Amino acid sequence: MTKNDENGGYRRYWTSWIFLLCLNLVMVIIGSASLSRNLQTPLLLLGMLLMAWIIAFRFMALADENVGLTVTIIGCTLFAGGTLFLLIAFDGVRTFALSLH
């Protein structure tokens, strides 16, 4: 392994770090700006997902894992998370409806 390869390996973590710090700053600015809720919320959610993607694929090295493992992890989390959300959603909607009366 050459010195350049070695530095390249480390460099990808630190470029991700700089990108994450910039995203953090942008999100705080958006969060404290007086934007309309319809614009602010999707922007913040997009920033959140981007940060999560960078951490999962770079810091957790999911990008270097076997494709089957990556698909299983993401698939399991989304499926189980979605099921959990639906289970809570029924009660949540009922509570919300009660709060309106």
Add this chain to the structure above:
Amino acid sequence: METVQTIERTEAFESPWAGGVSPFKTSWQKLMMWLFIIGDALLFAGFLAIYGFVRLASPSWPNRAEVFHLELIALMTTALISSGATMATAVEAARRGHWRMVVRFLLLTLAGGLAFLGMQAYEWSQFIAAGATLQSNPWGVPPFGASFFLITGFHGAHVSIGIVILLITAVRSATGRSRAGGLELAGLYWAFVDLVWVFIFPLFYLI
């Protein structure tokens, strides 16, 4: 007899249902860590979903700009993200056998984690001093205080456990008893703590 047992064991390991000796071409320790992470992620997903519904069901919700110091929260996020980068570097250094570098970056990760916990303790002390408890708070929305203490407290507990793991890993690495695989598991756990905060940060403090 021994031959029969060996054949049975080999068949069990190599059957398609068992996934072979190394399912997904990864170590079983790493696979178990991923399963733990998925399970723990669902716990946090449940907390955040409940928080969302409680917030929707409440007729009003405190203005976050009046309650939180966003500069402090941004600093907390910076500390945790930076510790994530130092941990990833330590894991990479372990893979290459640079153990001195591993110890150095593990200590930096520990410093980041402790800085985050210190800032969280300060934030909690401010909240408690203002009169917030699990049941009530000065902003008049009882579920707000409960959600805050539950979600940030649960995450803080994960950070504390991570710090203990990092401390043990640093000592083991410094004394030459650690392996790259073990460090990778500690790295996965620490990155997961980072990942959870990335969801709590906008959903609780910004939106």
